[in-house]
Amino acid sequence: MTVLTAPDKRPDKPPAASGRRRRSRTVPPFALNLAALTLGITVWAVATSAHLVDVPGPLSVGSRALQMAGDGTLGEDALASLRRVFLGFALGTLLAVPVGFLMGWYPLARGLLEPYVQFFRTVPPLAIIPLAIVTMGIGETPKVFVIFLAAFLSSVVAAFQGVIGVDSTLVNAARVLGARDRVIFLKVVVPAATPFLLVGMRIGLGASWATVVAAELIAADKGLGYEMMHAQTYYDLPTIFVGLISIGVIGLVMDRLLLRAERHLTAWQERR
Amino acid sequence: MKPSLSKSDASDASAAPDGFDASAAKISFRGAGKTFPLKQGEFTALDEVSLDIADREFVTVVGPSGCGKSTLLNLAAGLAEPTTGQVLVDGAVVTGPGPERGVIFQQYALFPWLTVRGNVEFGLKLTSLSAAERRRKADHAIELVGLADFADALPKTLSGGMKQRCAIARAYAVDPDVLLMDEPFGALDALTRVQMQDQLLDTWTRERRTVLFVTHDVDEAVYLARRVVVMAARPGRVHRVIEVDLPYPRTEELRLSPEFARIRNEVWHAVYHQEPAGSVAPVT
Numbered sequence: 093m094t095v096l097t098a099p100d101k102r103p104d105k106p107p108a109a110s111g112r113r114r115r116s117r118t119v120p121p122f123a124l125n126l127a128a129l130t131l132g133i134t135v136w137a138v139a140t141s142a143h144l145v146d147v148p149g150p151l152s153v154g155s156r157a158l159q160m161a162g163d164g165t166l167g168e169d170a171l172a173s174l175r176r177v178f179l180g181f182a183l184g185t186l187l188a189v190p191v192g193f194l195m196g197w198y199p200l201a202r203g204l205l206e207p208y209v210q211f212f213r214t215v216p217p218l219a220i221i222p223l224a225i226v227t228m229g230i231g232e233t234p235k236v237f238v239i240f241l242a243a244f245l246s247s248v249v250a251a252f253q254g255v256i257g258v259d260s261t262l263v264n265a266a267r268v269l270g271a272r273d274r275v276i277f278l279k280v281v282v283p284a285a286t287p288f289l290l291v292g293m294r295i296g297l298g299a300s301w302a303t304v305v306a307a308e309l310i311a312a313d314k315g316l317g318y319e320m321m322h323a324q325t326y327y328d329l330p331t332i333f334v335g336l337i338s339i340g341v342i343g344l345v346m347d348r349l350l351l352r353a354e355r356h357l358t359a360w361q362e363r364r
Numbered sequence: 365m366k367p368s369l370s371k372s373d374a375s376d377a378s379a380a381p382d383g384f385d386a387s388a389a390k391i392s393f394r395g396a397g398k399t400f401p402l403k404q405g406e407f408t409a410l411d412e413v414s415l416d417i418a419d420r421e422f423v424t425v426v427g428p429s430g431c432g433k434s435t436l437l438n439l440a441a442g443l444a445e446p447t448t449g450q451v452l453v454d455g456a457v458v459t460g461p462g463p464e465r466g467v468i469f470q471q472y473a474l475f476p477w478l479t480v481r482g483n484v485e486f487g488l489k490l491t492s493l494s495a496a497e498r499r500r501k502a503d504h505a506i507e508l509v510g511l512a513d514f515a516d517a518l519p520k521t522l523s524g525g526m527k528q529r530c531a532i533a534r535a536y537a538v539d540p541d542v543l544l545m546d547e548p549f550g551a552l553d554a555l556t557r558v559q560m561q562d563q564l565l566d567t568w569t570r571e572r573r574t575v576l577f578v579t580h581d582v583d584e585a586v587y588l589a590r591r592v593v594v595m596a597a598r599p600g601r602v603h604r605v606i607e608v609d610l611p612y613p614r615t616e617e618l619r620l621s622p623e624f625a626r627i628r629n630e631v632w633h634a635v636y637h638q639e640p641a642g643s644v645a646p647v648t
Contacts, residue, residue: 269534270538
């Protein structure tokens with residue numbers, strides 16, 4: 093508990109000046125996050141050293157992480173996983189944007205494409221892996237393909253929803269100023285749908301990351317998922333923990349980066 | 365400035381659709397009606413309206429909700445198509461929206477990702493004007509509505525009145541002959557509304573345009589217009605057209621004058637004490 097109070101000290105300063113209501117607002121969320129993290133690690137350390145649970149403690153996991161980082165395996169694995177994710181995510185999003193906008197803009201395209209999109213949305217990308225491995229071999233292609241599918245499906249639906257959700261008054265405002273379809277699409281629909289698309293991309297990136305790890309669990313010779321699978325065979329729990337934590341941290345960093353980009357690109361939005 | 369139009373321009377709205385001199389009217393509704401299909405039968409939003417609006421005239425349309433006043437405006441804007449009759453602007457049948465007819469919406473309809481200047485330049489970018497010329501016109505329109513200090517602000521930072529002024533500047537920028545305003549001040553507080561009315565009249569006197577202004581506020585309708593079109597509901601139709609024989613520029617004294625009160629009462633009565641539609645029941 094002593095650990096908890098230390099980072100808590102900071103937020104204690106401002107309330108003296110302002111009221112109770114302001115205090116809860118002025119607590120830096122970062123301090124709260126740090127406190128929660130410290131508490132979590134403390135609980136983990138206490139629970140493992142008291143042998144309440146039979147898993148490695150933070151210290152052994154930490155030293156394994158240092159060792160794996162030192163001999164390069166951690167970086168190599170993370171890089172292998174990240175490369176697959178970025179390739180699949182980039183391809184998926186690149187295709188999702190035109191397809192989603194097309195579906196939102198032209199009822200014909202919507203009618204033709206929607207059954208497929210809705211169908212594949214209900215199939216978890218991971219369920220495609222057996223098929224992908226049989227038809228595409230065990231190389232990089234099937235893994236990138238399922239990630240592509242995961243990213244594509246979440247972004248395409250978001251782009252499509254963004255387009256059909258565009259406020260018709262904005263479209264009318266452009267029309268009465270003399271804008272024709274092409275201008276309305278590029279100058280009104282695309283910017284108005286961007287916030288939706290970015291949310292879809294964030295979900296897509298999360299889905300891609302989840303998919304890559306699972307895909308590596310099934311078939312890979314490199315990557316964070318593979319490393320964990322490999323460690324499982326040797327009851328190497330610290331390595332599994334290192335893998336899990338790396339996956340979580342990398343996923344979180346990617347999400348925060350995209351969130352920051354999203355905030356920047358949609359700063360014009362009125363937020364509540 | 366006195367209205368430069370002769371009385372004869374303001375033809376009686378109840379006149380037959382035929383026999384209009386199209387050249388005299390800027391906007392001409394000729395038996396224009398709009399029905400929407402329902403599960404059973406149809407709903408008549410607007411029942412064959414015939415109405416002429418002269419060049420540079422300021423006409424307001426007032427009536428209870430459901431009287432089709434917004435439909436009337438949308439027909440002139442080209443955002444809706446009449447199911448009967450037609451709407452002519454400058455003698456040509458309206459087939460769609462166009463930059464010569466500026467529209468101001470109640471919900472402002474500003475592009476939230478563009479600054480005030482970006483919004484005002486939106487219509488100008490669709491023309492062949494050079495960037496410098498565009499900028500000059502946009503700045504002129506922004507100046508006209510008093511938003512010069514906010515030219516680079518995003519709409520989310522503006523108050524309701526400022527947003528609407530920006531929307532008005534956006535419409536002015538492309539220099540339309542006709543201004544169609546759909547309850548533009550409806551969402552503003554009473555004080556801001558009065559200020560906006562004075563400002564609108566001020567800009568209108570400086571740059572005369574034909575204005576068709578829809579409102580549900582009787583005071584506003586009388587204060588702004590040379591003629592008030594009172595509409596009735598079920599089916600939406602023109603009930604009466606009341607001349608406002610008061611000189612421009614209109615001032616606060618005028619707003620409080622007995623003549624104003626007399627016309628206001630007349631319009632009020634026409635709006636709120638309409639005889640039931642009777643023989644013209646909705647088509648079912």
